[in-house]
Amino acid sequence: MQALYAQLLVGLINGSFYALLSLGLAVIFGMLNIINFAHGALYMMGAFVAYFLLNLGGISYWWALLIAPILVGIFGMILERTMLQWLTGLDHLYGLLLTFGIALIVQGVFQNYFGSSGLPYAIPDQLKGGVNLGFMFLPIYRGWVVIFSLVVCLATWFLIEKTQLGAYLRAATENPTLVRAFGINVPRMITLTYGLGVGLAALAGVLSAPINQVRPLMGADLIIVVFAVVVIGGMGSIMGSIITGFALGVIEGFTKYYYPEASNTVVFVLMVLVLLVKPTGLTGRAA
């Protein structure tokens, strides 16, 4: 039984990454109607920016949490301005293919300069060590990840669902012409939204840097799973993807205990099942 508590907690930790990443994907899909395949590559860039900040500029983890999402977010906005915006009104397929291509380019360039084995990034001193919870030894850093990402997820949800700005955003996706008529600059809002989604990915990257190796392919391994999370949660649904993210982490955790070989696959089983029962995901709207 104790082991199960431990697995539950570990599952929540992984779930935080899924939640942060799928949240970004959901925001982007909701507002831009683009399935952002480059999300994994941007997550990786977040981790690399943190690494460079520390090793070249001596800038700590805490500042990286702020700076990396901003830098990568700006990079994302440039992508949106120069490429993605031309796809408005086209089939989803093209957005998917374009961002897939971008992911290949970004990953390839990083691989070329930094190899594949990865670079080490140490846990910040303040978060080193762990506490014994009785049923498990919890590294403090992991605990921090859960709490921090939960806060970020809820803040994002609040921003989009409960504020004036969020209301504009949601309205702009429903009916851009009408919103424009109110004197709101819709393209700029879309660009900022993409920046926000991308920034969330970069933030997840910084969070994961001390846990995993900072590797060019760290995002490529993850992106397919996160896609599944978004699909299960319902494309474009903010709360759906947060909840599914955490839930999936937990389910995966239990799978790792009972049938570890299948832990990378369980998400796809879930996805098939959910789509069979509810074609648009748990909370989604029609594509």
Place this chain on the structure above:
Amino acid sequence: MSALTDDTLPMTPRAMRDEMIVFAILAVLLAIVPFTGIYPFFVMQALCFALLACAFNLLIGYGGLLSFGHAMFLGTAGYVTAHALKVWALPPELGILIGTAAAALLGLATGYVSIKRQGIYFSMITLALSQLLYFIYLQAPFTHGEDGIQGIPQGHLLGILDLSKPTVLYYVVLAGFLAGFLLIYRTINSPFGEVLKSIRENEPRAISLGYKTDQYKLLAYILSGTLAGFAGSLKVFVAQNASLTDVHWSMSGEIVLMTLVGGLGTIFGPVVGAFVIIAMQQYLAGFGQWVTVIQGVIFVSCVLLFRRGLVGELAHLLRRSL
């Protein structure tokens, strides 16, 4: 949702004649390859992928369904054929038959599950299904996991054609490719193909005209999967192995890339696309990591600059159907 392809040109006898001429030129060019000194294995491999891309194109270009899991047909047929040849020691023709049949069955099963879903959800469910299959093949003992099935005997086709001779194998693969290609061509121009296109353009309308669209889509899906499987079976004889690479999702991505580069919904596009991508992998191999970058650049520029693909743009330029 806007249409993926824009072959607005009506199917006229002239268009048909154009296509047949191009096809004849293509067939002749391919037939003389062994006499040119071009390395036949490269062309054979490209032919297998060309057939695969054509099969995929049947689904997306004419049915409007983007499958992100087509590698599962390639891999399944490959594994079954390889196992039949190596372990059951069956003759090549039976090996191909069983492999292709396995892909057809898989098409029936996965098609039944996925075909009711629309747009992006269809892509995602095919992706999920192919990941499941990947896991099964990783675990199943007969596939030998990461090592794959190696050293597959090529044998004698129909007891007479020695497939271990490169030239013989080449013509067998070429015949297979041409047969598959013609079958696809025939399908597209049949009444069935017309209904398919009308579903792609406007599904509710097709339904209101009394067509059971799900059945049409399922049939197209199975046909596409079967032909993809046929390509996978042929590929076993060329590569002499069957491995997890062929079931991985990145292979599905590559199939999409080939078709996109050549031109979605064009008849010859997938063939051109397959040759371009395979040639790139072969001849750019020395650039190491840059190959990935180059592939990415191709993706991006295809989407941004020439969405119709190489052949599609050419056809558009010439105002011909290709």
Place this chain on the structure above:
Amino acid sequence: MKNMISALLLGTALTLASAGLASAQDKTVKIGALSDQSGLYADLAGPGSTLAAQMAVEDSKLKDKGWKIDIISGDHQNKPDIGTTIARQWFDVDKVDVIVDVPNSGVALAVNNVVKEKNGVYINSGAATSDLTNAQCSPNTVHWTYDTYMLAHATGQALVKAGGDTWFFLTADYAFGAALERDTTAVVTANGGKVVGGVKHPLNTADFSSFLLQAQASKAKIIGLANAGGDTTNSIKQAAEFGIGKGGQKLAGLLLFLTDVKAIGLDTAQGLNFTETFYWDLNDQTRAFSKRFSERMKNSAPPTMVQAGVYAGLMHYFKALDALGGNPHDGAKIVAKMKEIPADDPLFGKGEVQANGRVIHNAYLFEVKKPSESKSPWDLYKLVGTVPGDQAFTPLDKSSCALLKK
């Protein structure tokens, strides 16, 4: 690719030029360095292996004896079908005589078949699978450097003898991981130890915490990592995070390369035990070679054992060529000669090529240094034991190779 084309042109020109005088002895050889140039194994093999091959060509001095030796390299991208396509093309079109390196067991076995079919020479250094000299052995293949049997035996035996008698395995869920776990289990139990549990994880797992918790709960003294590459580095890193070393349990990496240790960093990796057959700082000869090697490497890294194996394997191959005097295109004949000549090179020391193609040489047990003990960026290991070749590798009477049943 550019060098491939120029090599091709050069080759053609040379065939034309030498057509007139080739009657006496054909002394043209082409080496194909087939490796992972961009993926997981690129750092431990890849371009460094090609460099090692070049250095072997230069050091052999065969050019002075009238030999013409070319090298081409290729990227198998860790895909068996790409690997076989390149290999086949090399034999058919580029007239390659010997293929070296080939990390990744799946690709290595696939290429093994092609080399046998084309009667070339195959000097594998990068792959771990012991099948190459057992069930799938070939008269054209020589397997240098290491294999799963050796890794399991050297590490397993040493740790059990040092008191690590209860084991828990973290095993990558594929053939290589399974073979490693199986072989190590055999050694552990044969030496009086006990395996108390294990968990199979999918390949390329990002998060190991769940598995590590299970390992922790098992109370086993040793946690054996039967995985490779990113999986190993991630499990080691996360084990440190969960305080596994401090809890009295010890990690044993069953396959760990110099580049992996470097990537993890000494802070985290210190105290790890594992086996390799080569380390740049072993003796004067390895240091001298490594100095020359790292001066020519892009990031001035010293050679890994795989890269060293490429060098040593080719040096031995050149000895066989020299002994035969010419006509280097009958692969089986050259490999037979390689088996006749005793192996002795500056990097691996004395050894022999057994009838099944397995090369026997010393294996070394290392421990990763503490950060305070390390004097230079690549000063990472300290030697804790040496296992003689005949004890480290599969004894011939246990090999299932068909070549032995004559």
